[in-house]
Amino acid sequence: MRGLYKKILLSFLVAFMAQNAAANEQVQLQNRFLKKIDEVVLIVEDKKLSKDARNRKIVKALTPMFDFELMAKLSLDGAWRGLSAENAKKFIDLYVERMKNSYSAKIDAYEGEKVKIKKIQQPKSDRIAFVTDLTGKENKLEIVYKFYKPKTKIPNKDEWLIYDVEILGVSILKTDRAQFREFLQTKSIYELMDALSKQL
Amino acid sequence: MLFIFVAGFTQCGANPIDRQNEDRIVFEKENDNIENEFEEFADEFESEEKTSDPFASYNRVMTRFNDGMYECVLKPVGKRYDEAVSLQVKESIRNFFNNIYFPVRFVNNLLQGKFSHTVQETQRFVINSTLGILGFFDPAKSYFKIEAHEEDFGQTLGFYGIKGGPHIVLPLLGPSNLRDTISLYPDALLSPLDYTEQSYPTLTDTWAEFIAAKSLEEINRISLDMDNYEKMKNDAVDLYPYLRDAYEQYRKKQIEE
Numbered sequence: 001m002r003g004l005y006k007k008i009l010l011s012f013l014v015a016f017m018a019q020n021a022a023a024n025e026q027v028q029l030q031n032r033f034l035k036k037i038d039e040v041v042l043i044v045e046d047k048k049l050s051k052d053a054r055n056r057k058i059v060k061a062l063t064p065m066f067d068f069e070l071m072a073k074l075s076l077d078g079a080w081r082g083l084s085a086e087n088a089k090k091f092i093d094l095y096v097e098r099m100k101n102s103y104s105a106k107i108d109a110y111e112g113e114k115v116k117i118k119k120i121q122q123p124k125s126d127r128i129a130f131v132t133d134l135t136g137k138e139n140k141l142e143i144v145y146k147f148y149k150p151k152t153k154i155p156n157k158d159e160w161l162i163y164d165v166e167i168l169g170v171s172i173l174k175t176d177r178a179q180f181r182e183f184l185q186t187k188s189i190y191e192l193m194d195a196l197s198k199q200l
Numbered sequence: 201m202l203f204i205f206v207a208g209f210t211q212c213g214a215n216p217i218d219r220q221n222e223d224r225i226v227f228e229k230e231n232d233n234i235e236n237e238f239e240e241f242a243d244e245f246e247s248e249e250k251t252s253d254p255f256a257s258y259n260r261v262m263t264r265f266n267d268g269m270y271e272c273v274l275k276p277v278g279k280r281y282d283e284a285v286s287l288q289v290k291e292s293i294r295n296f297f298n299n300i301y302f303p304v305r306f307v308n309n310l311l312q313g314k315f316s317h318t319v320q321e322t323q324r325f326v327i328n329s330t331l332g333i334l335g336f337f338d339p340a341k342s343y344f345k346i347e348a349h350e351e352d353f354g355q356t357l358g359f360y361g362i363k364g365g366p367h368i369v370l371p372l373l374g375p376s377n378l379r380d381t382i383s384l385y386p387d388a389l390l391s392p393l394d395y396t397e398q399s400y401p402t403l404t405d406t407w408a409e410f411i412a413a414k415s416l417e418e419i420n421r422i423s424l425d426m427d428n429y430e431k432m433k434n435d436a437v438d439l440y441p442y443l444r445d446a447y448e449q450y451r452k453k454q455i456e457e
Binding site for chain 1: 241438456
């Protein structure tokens with residue numbers, strides 16, 4: 001009987017510690033995320049910088065927080081398996097560059113909006129999602145940042161990395177998967193890479 | 201891919217054939233890792249429903265037509281309108297149209313049992329129609345902090361579990377699906393913009409009045425949202441599936457809310 005009590009007590013203790021560790025990780029990531037947002041806002045508001053210099057600085061600040069490479073791989077889904085090493089590298093480079101350009105274009109529209117985390121979700125121990133509101137003068141935009149924790153830390157990257165962003169329910173990754181899948185039904189990977197390079 | 205970079209740096213002096221072999225081995229190893237990554241993230245895409253698209257050929261043609269109309273007609277008109285009309289006036293016109301669609305939001309919030317939203321929509325309509333001078337201003341939001349709750353009949357049907365059905369691109373209106381296209385009719389019955397004489401008062405009674413009011417509403421909306429469509433287009437490798445998927449995901453989210 002005493003053994004049973006011990007087991008129950010131990011499992012409660014383990015569950016409590018796991019919950020506590022998860023809460024700590026959430027708080028740490030939240031602090032890092034908000035600090036990064038502040039850093040980006042400071043760069044955006046630095047009037048001394050040219051638009052290009054500003055965007056380069058922002059992309060440099062944000063790159064350690066994003067796993068663009070994983071996004072590139074997941075966006076191709078099954079088609080990734082058929083790529084040669086050379087094409088795989090070329091595709092990742094194009095995808096990463098396209099993401100950075102797309103992000104820079106969106107920064108240009110920034111008009112003093114504020115970011116507020118309204119909900120934190122942790123569906124798995126290695127996944128955290130921040131549901132945020134981007135509040136401007138007129139509108140509020142819900143943006144979800146989805147993080148994962150790689151099993152082994154990637155050099156020059158943060159511990160938790162963003163692998164998808166949802167804007168008003170529209171996932172960047174899912175939309176890319178859909179359009180790439182459809183594109184590759186009738187065209188080749190070379191044509192897809194051509195189309196991506198034209199976007200740069 | 202990082203392995204490839206590292207391998208490239210550390211093997212600078214090696215035989216080129218050996219290096220190629222090593223690259224291949226590293227890539228194969230990397231491919232094993234990606235299999236694990238695909239498996240790990242499989243749950244993310246489980247809910248990724250393939251949109252029913254039996255009208256794909258028509259939809260592609262209509263997307264090209266709509267995009268052409270946007271580039272050749274709506275965008276130039278929108279730009280001229282943008283230059284001629286100040287932002288405050290444009291926002292007031294948008295507020296006015298939003299306010300007159302109150303019956304659509306009221307009924308659909310009610311049909312979904314969202315009673316607090318129904319009350320808030322009523323409060324917004326009363327405040328904006330009076331203090332907001334016929335709805336041209338939005339003191340309900342700016343002063344009383346009462347948020348709008350957009351609901352339409354498509355969302356109401358979705359709320360009761362009715363799926364979107366085949367995707368349909370509508371002329372000028374853009375992406376839609378069977379459920380949302382059919383839902384335009386009941387929503388139109390609740391709209392104060394109409395093209396025939398009705399037994400109840402409406403703001404427009406003839407086709408000419410209806411088209412004039414709708415054109416003003418659309419051009420005003422386009423001039424305020426022009427950048428968003430342009431940015432979406434820049435992210436699209438193939439515009440039709442991109443807009444189709446973005447629309448279906450957006451509607452799913454609206455219905456879930």
